[in-house]
Amino acid sequence: MKKMMLASALLCGSALAMTGCQSTEGQLKTGNPLNQPVLKSTLKAVDGSNQEVGQIFLRPVDGGVQVYGKLMNMTPGSTVALHIHETGSCADMGKAAGGHFNPDNKPHAHPDDMNGHAGDLPNLTANDNGVATINYVNKKISAAEAGKYSVYRRAFIVHASADDYTSQPAGASGDRIACGIIEKN
Ligand SMILES: [Cu+2]
Ligand SMILES: [Zn+2]
Incomplete structure (x- = not known):
């Protein structure tokens, strides 16, 4: 039986x-009753090595977009910032991605602050194996292919240090170390 x-x-x-x-x-x-990820991004180091450092997926959920995935080969115990930047380009060591995705012209803030950048996300801390995970519902973005809040063809940027969620315009999170364009899954 x-x-x-x-x-x-x-x-x-x-x-x-x-x-x-x-x-x-x-x-x-x-359309998407199983809530499968509709967008994904493969992040690579911007130091010229092009080393893959992880994958992040996006799927629509009640009240927002779930952003989830993991980064690898990080310094164990290190905390780094992650944001969605406005332009889908990783050229010039990630600088071509521009500033934080900010369709409503808000200040940089903690990601839970609805009065902050839509592209703001929580810091990630790597475990002893250098793996850092994210699982966060962003209420200020859309996973649709078009529209004011769409993050399709924008870019994830990982920074060398933590976001203080306060300093303008980007949380004093340091150099850009990895980048990935947000594509269809
Ligand atoms: Cu950033
Ligand atoms: Zn920001």
């Missing part, structure tokens, strides 16, 4: 099992 239930569950995930899996058909008809 246990085996049969397992087989049934597996079939529900396949395109062949349209009957007996009521949710499957609905999932195919609507």
Whole structure:
């Protein structure tokens, strides 16, 4: 009996099992009912090595966009800033990405502050293995392909040090060390 239930569950995930899996058909008809990531970014070092340092995904959730993923090869124990910058270019050691994404002309702030840059995000701290994770719902951006708050074709930037969430215009977070353009997943 246990085996049969397992087989049934597996079939529900396949395109062949349209009957007996009521949710499957609905999932195919609507836009993004499973809340799969619709955008993603592969971040690379901007020191010329082009070394991949991680991936970050974005998916629409109630009230915002979930930003989640991980960075690798970080200095263990280090805390670094992460933001969405306005321009989708990583040229010139990340400087071409411009300033923080700021469609409403607000000051730089803690990411939870609704009166701050839309592109502001929480700092990340690397564990003993040099892995830093983010899982944050940003309420000021959109994962749509167009529109005032869309982050499609903008860029993630990782900085060398932590964001103090106060200093203008970018939290005194130091040099740009990694960059990734936000693409369709
Ligand atoms: Cu930044
Ligand atoms: Zn900012």
